[in-house]
Amino acid sequence: MTYNFQFDAVFASWDYLLTGAWLTVKLSFGAMAIGMVVAILCALGKTSGPKPVRWLINAYIEVIRNTPFLVQIFLIFFGLPTIGLRLSPDVAALIAMVVNVGAYATEIIRAGIESIHKGQIEAGLALGLRPLQVFRYVVLKPALRTVYPALTSQFILLMLSSSVVSAISADELTSVANNIQSQTFRSFEIYIVVTGIYLVLAMMFSALFAGIYRLAFAYSVDRR
Amino acid sequence: MIRAFGYNEFLFLLSAVQWTLALSVIAFLGGATVGLFVALGRTCDVKPLRWLATGYIQIFQGTPLLMQLFLVFFGATVLGIDMSPWVAAALGLTLNTSAFLGEIWRGCIQSVPKGQWEAASALGLRYPGLMRYVVLPQAVKVAVPPTVGYLVQVIKGTSLAAIIGFVELTRAGQIVNNATFQPFLVFGVVAAMYFVLCWPLSLLSARLEARYAAPTR
Numbered sequence: 001m002t003y004n005f006q007f008d009a010v011f012a013s014w015d016y017l018l019t020g021a022w023l024t025v026k027l028s029f030g031a032m033a034i035g036m037v038v039a040i041l042c043a044l045g046k047t048s049g050p051k052p053v054r055w056l057i058n059a060y061i062e063v064i065r066n067t068p069f070l071v072q073i074f075l076i077f078f079g080l081p082t083i084g085l086r087l088s089p090d091v092a093a094l095i096a097m098v099v100n101v102g103a104y105a106t107e108i109i110r111a112g113i114e115s116i117h118k119g120q121i122e123a124g125l126a127l128g129l130r131p132l133q134v135f136r137y138v139v140l141k142p143a144l145r146t147v148y149p150a151l152t153s154q155f156i157l158l159m160l161s162s163s164v165v166s167a168i169s170a171d172e173l174t175s176v177a178n179n180i181q182s183q184t185f186r187s188f189e190i191y192i193v194v195t196g197i198y199l200v201l202a203m204m205f206s207a208l209f210a211g212i213y214r215l216a217f218a219y220s221v222d223r224r
Numbered sequence: 225m226i227r228a229f230g231y232n233e234f235l236f237l238l239s240a241v242q243w244t245l246a247l248s249v250i251a252f253l254g255g256a257t258v259g260l261f262v263a264l265g266r267t268c269d270v271k272p273l274r275w276l277a278t279g280y281i282q283i284f285q286g287t288p289l290l291m292q293l294f295l296v297f298f299g300a301t302v303l304g305i306d307m308s309p310w311v312a313a314a315l316g317l318t319l320n321t322s323a324f325l326g327e328i329w330r331g332c333i334q335s336v337p338k339g340q341w342e343a344a345s346a347l348g349l350r351y352p353g354l355m356r357y358v359v360l361p362q363a364v365k366v367a368v369p370p371t372v373g374y375l376v377q378v379i380k381g382t383s384l385a386a387i388i389g390f391v392e393l394t395r396a397g398q399i400v401n402n403a404t405f406q407p408f409l410v411f412g413v414v415a416a417m418y419f420v421l422c423w424p425l426s427l428l429s430a431r432l433e434a435r436y437a438a439p440t441r
Binding site: 164 | 283287289294295303380398401406407
């Protein structure tokens, strides 16, 4: 092998890489937070909404889960301006990520909600909790606890798939890598470093999620 | 010159579907072959092999598919090989698929009750026979629904080959869009084509899962 590795060009722009990584983190957390709200509402609609609502939510889930994220991004970024909605790449990226993760998370949370025994809900109502309180304390929290592992691995997948939004030049980590690459031509060096950064981000996310689990869900449950 | 999206453009997209399918089939077959070894490595008694398989899976599951494609594509240049986007995409997707299928199949292999392993070795079967005649046939039954489901991910994953310049369905959509400037229509049609490929597989996977769920418990 005669290739001469040159990493100095990569490390010379480490602060630029860091801003990119920071935007990846911000996009991911933004999409997670908004996506959770979307998913909880859709899961609620799918489990207890009227038929047309259920049908609509089902269509949303199936369409999103059976088409590539990249095509969804193109539809949002290039398609929406034709109906007069001009978006910056960052906003388009965030919307695409929310729409995408919302569909996957809906299915996960719905599975959690359906795992709650009907007697639990009746017991909650019998104890005098209002329906909203029943949903929050009796249904949602235990449901989220049950599906927590699936949900968090979906979030990590979301963070990793955010690299795809570089296709519309949102300024996240992969875009930054592309820019540095086009200036320095050190393609392999830059992408191996950025891949390493993603790996570290993924590990940090999973450590964070484990911490959140300990804070929010580490009560003991007696399941019988 | 701006063209309108017409029958010819539609046919162009349709003919690009075959490249998406070809890439998916190669990635799936290659991924399944390598994935089987990853799954076996992940479940075997030899510690270094297990670590190797675990590390392999963690690296591929902990980094974006797009980066993996870039690394294969540009890494070939480092090794002095001139690799076409087609080969790079096929290789990158194969590696990625093998890691995910390896992890899915690990679960399936481990779902075979311990008693079956013990009974097989008590009957004098060594590892190859034990795997081939006792464990894998039972694991396959569990593995079919999630594997069919993962095929959908493989097909969707091939869209990233567009970014390294391979003309499959998504890249064809970009090309048509650049000529027609009708993004909603063009990418709508592209999305619909992916949907037609993926949705039947999703439904099949769900049905198989429902059917296999009962007798395995």
